[in-house]
Amino acid sequence: MNIKLRLLVNRDPVDATIDSRVTLLDFLREDLHLTGTKKGCGHGQCGSCTVLIDGKRMLSCLKFVAMVQDCTITTIEDLGNRDVLHPLQTAFVKHDAFQCGFCTPGQIMSAMEVVSDKAACTREQISELMSGNLCRCGAYPNIVSAIMEVKANGGI
Ligand code: FES
Ligand code: FES
Known part of the structure; x- marks a missing residue:
């Protein structure tokens, strides 16, 4: 089932119509092209997909997009850049x-x-x-x- 998704990713508002069963990890990587977040095991075992959701670290492969409606997401891309590292x-x-x-x-x-x-x-x-x-x-x-x-x- 498609849902209208609204959330904040790295301070930018994001609106999308998307299948509610897509994981946050796949949404970040495939739809938003934020490929800094890595897909390792894909089922909660390795931690490579860790992001902040409302300031708390979470495994994005274990979150469906429907579970992060209206949330604030922070990925590695928001931390620093080539010139100024975090x-x-x-x-x-x-x-x-x-x-x-x-x-x-x-x-x-x-x-x-x-x-x-x-x-x-x-x-x-x-x-x-x-x-x-x-x-x-x-x-x-x-x-x-x-x-x-x-x-x-x-x-x-
Ligand atoms: S990809 Fe391994 S815990 Fe999410
Ligand atoms: S898996 Fe290579 S640096 Fe951690």
Whole structure:
């Protein structure tokens, strides 16, 4: 069934008539061409599709568009650009927190919430809170270091 979808994506209003069963992930990638959000497993196992929905990290492959009506969506494309990186992006580069980079957008969007989480103080706590984001390249220690640095600098 088609629905009239209205939402805010990276601060821009979006209106679309779309099948309610399309996932937010596919809508972002295929319809809005925001391909920074990656499709890994497609069923909630890897975290590569993480975006912010109303400020909270969520797996976009597990959300049908009908579930995000009137929501505010933030994707990796809204964080920085080539000239001015977001502090998390700067820290990821500095700490070598990626190799192939496929998981990186999801890691950074997930970290957006973790850097503000007062329950995440130690490396172990940050690792636990980031455990939903898999990295086949095994960049985990450096990802935690990048997040620790941003937290130490006062967050985002
Ligand atoms: S693509 Fe969404 S969790 Fe893997
Ligand atoms: S950097 Fe390659 S999967 Fe994480």
